[in-house]
Amino acid sequence: MSENAVIELRKVGKWYNSYHALRDVSLTIRKGEKVVVCGPSGSGKSTMIRCINRLEAHQTGHIIVNGTELTDDVKAIEKIRKQVGMVFQNFNLFPHLTVLQNLTLAPIWVRGMAKSEIEEIAMMYLRRVRIPDQAHKFPGQLSGGQQQRVAIARALCMRPEIMLFDEPTSALDPEMVKEVLDVMIELADEGMTMVCVTHEMGFARSVADSIIFMAEGTIIESGSPAQFFENPKSERTRQFLGQILEH
Amino acid sequence: MSKDSTPHSTAALAASFEEEPSQASVTSLPGGVTALKPFGWAKNNLFNTKLNTVLTLLCCAILWFAVPPMVNWLVVNAVWLGTSDECRAAAGACWSIIVVKHRLIFFGTYPFDEQWRPFLACALFVAMLGVSGVRAFWRPWLAGAWALVLVAMGVLMWGGVFGLTHVPNDKWGGLPITLMLSVFAITLAFPLSILLALGRQSSLPAIRSLCVGFIELMRGVPLVSVLFMASVMFPLFLPEGVTIDKLLRALAGLTLFTAAYLAEAVRGGLQAIPKGQYEAADALSLSYWQKTTLIILPQALRMVIPPIVNQFISCFKDTSLVTIVGLYDLLTAATVATTDPEWRPFFAEVYVFAGLMFWIFCFSMSRYSQWLERMANRYNRR
Numbered sequence: 034m035s036e037n038a039v040i041e042l043r044k045v046g047k048w049y050n051s052y053h054a055l056r057d058v059s060l061t062i063r064k065g066e067k068v069v070v071c072g073p074s075g076s077g078k079s080t081m082i083r084c085i086n087r088l089e090a091h092q093t094g095h096i097i098v099n100g101t102e103l104t105d106d107v108k109a110i111e112k113i114r115k116q117v118g119m120v121f122q123n124f125n126l127f128p129h130l131t132v133l134q135n136l137t138l139a140p141i142w143v144r145g146m147a148k149s150e151i152e153e154i155a156m157m158y159l160r161r162v163r164i165p166d167q168a169h170k171f172p173g174q175l176s177g178g179q180q181q182r183v184a185i186a187r188a189l190c191m192r193p194e195i196m197l198f199d200e201p202t203s204a205l206d207p208e209m210v211k212e213v214l215d216v217m218i219e220l221a222d223e224g225m226t227m228v229c230v231t232h233e234m235g236f237a238r239s240v241a242d243s244i245i246f247m248a249e250g251t252i253i254e255s256g257s258p259a260q261f262f263e264n265p266k267s268e269r270t271r272q273f274l275g276q277i278l279e280h
Numbered sequence: 281m282s283k284d285s286t287p288h289s290t291a292a293l294a295a296s297f298e299e300e301p302s303q304a305s306v307t308s309l310p311g312g313v314t315a316l317k318p319f320g321w322a323k324n325n326l327f328n329t330k331l332n333t334v335l336t337l338l339c340c341a342i343l344w345f346a347v348p349p350m351v352n353w354l355v356v357n358a359v360w361l362g363t364s365d366e367c368r369a370a371a372g373a374c375w376s377i378i379v380v381k382h383r384l385i386f387f388g389t390y391p392f393d394e395q396w397r398p399f400l401a402c403a404l405f406v407a408m409l410g411v412s413g414v415r416a417f418w419r420p421w422l423a424g425a426w427a428l429v430l431v432a433m434g435v436l437m438w439g440g441v442f443g444l445t446h447v448p449n450d451k452w453g454g455l456p457i458t459l460m461l462s463v464f465a466i467t468l469a470f471p472l473s474i475l476l477a478l479g480r481q482s483s484l485p486a487i488r489s490l491c492v493g494f495i496e497l498m499r500g501v502p503l504v505s506v507l508f509m510a511s512v513m514f515p516l517f518l519p520e521g522v523t524i525d526k527l528l529r530a531l532a533g534l535t536l537f538t539a540a541y542l543a544e545a546v547r548g549g550l551q552a553i554p555k556g557q558y559e560a561a562d563a564l565s566l567s568y569w570q571k572t573t574l575i576i577l578p579q580a581l582r583m584v585i586p587p588i589v590n591q592f593i594s595c596f597k598d599t600s601l602v603t604i605v606g607l608y609d610l611l612t613a614a615t616v617a618t619t620d621p622e623w624r625p626f627f628a629e630v631y632v633f634a635g636l637m638f639w640i641f642c643f644s645m646s647r648y649s650q651w652l653e654r655m656a657n658r659y660n661r662r
Contacts, residue, residue: 086562086563087562088559088562088563111565111567114562114563114564114565115565117563118563119560119563121556121559121560121563123556125554125556125557125559125560126560127557127560127575127579128579128659128660129578129579129582129659138564138566138574139564139565139566142566142570142574143564143565143566143567143570171658171659173659173660187564188563188564191564191565
């Protein structure tokens with residue numbers, strides 16, 4: 034394992050029945066690094082990110098997160114999930130709990146924190162994502178952008194070392210994309226290790242340390258934003274960039 | 281619905297009346313004159329088309345022919361406190377039989393002089409059920425109160441202490457049997473059904489097939505035969521000398537049967553939970569039981585309150601089947617009350633009364649479930 038790598042994928046393979054979703058994906062992410070994963074739909078980018086906290090199980094190869102290898106071992110999975118926060122495309126907030134309860138549930142039950150203590154921390158995070166006044170509402174009463182910011186705060190309340198974002202702005206109305214990206218940029222500035230599947234190329238250009246381009250279950254190309262946007266190596270990447278930057 | 285629309289079915293008619301009574305009931309006539317409300321409403325909703333006019337007249341005719349004889353029988357010509365001879369002479373219902381036989385109907389073969397005990401037990405039980413339904417009382421002390429009430433009920437029903445004569449439970453009958461059997465069966469079946477529904481979704485094949493097998497077996501067999509099995513066959517499997525009380529066996533049969541049906545209702549709720557909820561809980565490192573009890577079940581159960589209460593009501597009524605294993609529930613006790621030769625002709629009145637008793641409890645459950653549903657789904661409101 035290379036020096037200060039927090040996530041390492043080595044020749045990871047995954048199949049859905051006969052469909053080969055990931056083909057020998059290898060990847061190293063250093064502490065504090067911000068990685069943006071992009072690629073056409075069905076390229077395996079969501080599958081890859083979901084393998085990192087075992088929402089999907091890989092079948093071949095190795096995934097090592099913070100020195101712990103992901104296997105069928107429940108203890109290892111639990112340990113890794115405590116260190117890895119995740120934000121979903123569809124927010125996946127718990128609709129029957131208030132915003133504050135959404136934030137405090139896991140810290141109370143998983144980390145065993147005192148309710149008063151975590152509520153204070155939760156309010157701090159809600160202020161940071163700029164919705165402290167919504168703490169006692171139910172998720173269904175919030176806009177999409179607000180819900181996604183709650184989801185980010187919920188993940189942060191577990192004090193993760195790594196944050197995974199699975200297309201966090203894809204389900205949002207255009208006018209709400211910015212408020213979520215702003216929160217993500219702040220998080221990046223604070224030095225959080227981030228892996229982000231997104232099509233927001235502006236975000237990728239300004240925030241990412243490296244950009245990974247995937248297609249057909251493999252990593253086609255990876256490099257710095259400058260190199261990726263100005264001087265892509267493969268024809269497939271040029272084609273993709275041409276399609277999404279055209280408009 | 282705008283006021284000039286033409287509802288054709290009675291359902292649409294009712295809907296228009298319920299949703300927008302202000303619009304439907306006020307008709308503005310030319311010149312700004314507003315017609316009388318009921319008249320305008322009837323013209324708009326009951327006589328607005330030829331078909332509706334015919335249907336309205338037809339309904340009125342049916343009511344005209346059915347209601348007066350019914351009221352005559354039930355109330356006008358009824359005998360309330362007379363003798364059986366007066367009843368025979370009268371053209372209406374003989375409610376005297378209820379007055380005379382109510383102790384037998386309510387308490388069956390429980391010793392006559394001791395019947396204040398089951399009465400008190402039932403009153404306590406119903407009061408406690410009422411208290412448990414109020415949200416403000418959902419506190420830890422409620423469990424303690426229930427324990428006390430159950431002990432008190434046991435003491436009242438069985439006796440044998442505090443100078444109360446002992447009454448073995450094969451002497452119990454009527455309302456206490458119906459109430460206790462149904463409430464205990466429901467209370468025990470509900471958690472069991474949740475486990476069955478979860479087990480049916482388990483990734484462990486042994487657990488899954490066990491749950492599927494149990495549910496399908498219970499659903500494939502009539503309750504009557506389940507009760508028979510519990511009552512007749514089950515003791516055969518027990519070691520020599522060990523006996524389990526008849527009431528308890530019927531309770532077990534009823535519980536298992538209800539649990540199987542409830543489990544399918546609960547499963548419906550589990551399947552309606554989006555995959556994202558499981559994933560979010562997993563990503564937060566919640567354990568299986570934390571995920572299930574904190575995230576999945578609270579949402580799933582709220583969704584299936586109507587079918588669950590449906591099953592509760594069904595279970596309540598099913599208690600009347602325990603008569604086939606020789607238990608005296610409310611309906612059986614009522615039937616026994618009609619066997620007195622002096623009052624034999626008036627069985628209809630007894631069954632109407634027994635039906636009314638069942639209806640009161642079932643209707644209460646139904647109303648309560650509507651409130652529960654509204655309260656439980658507050659979070660869905662925007």
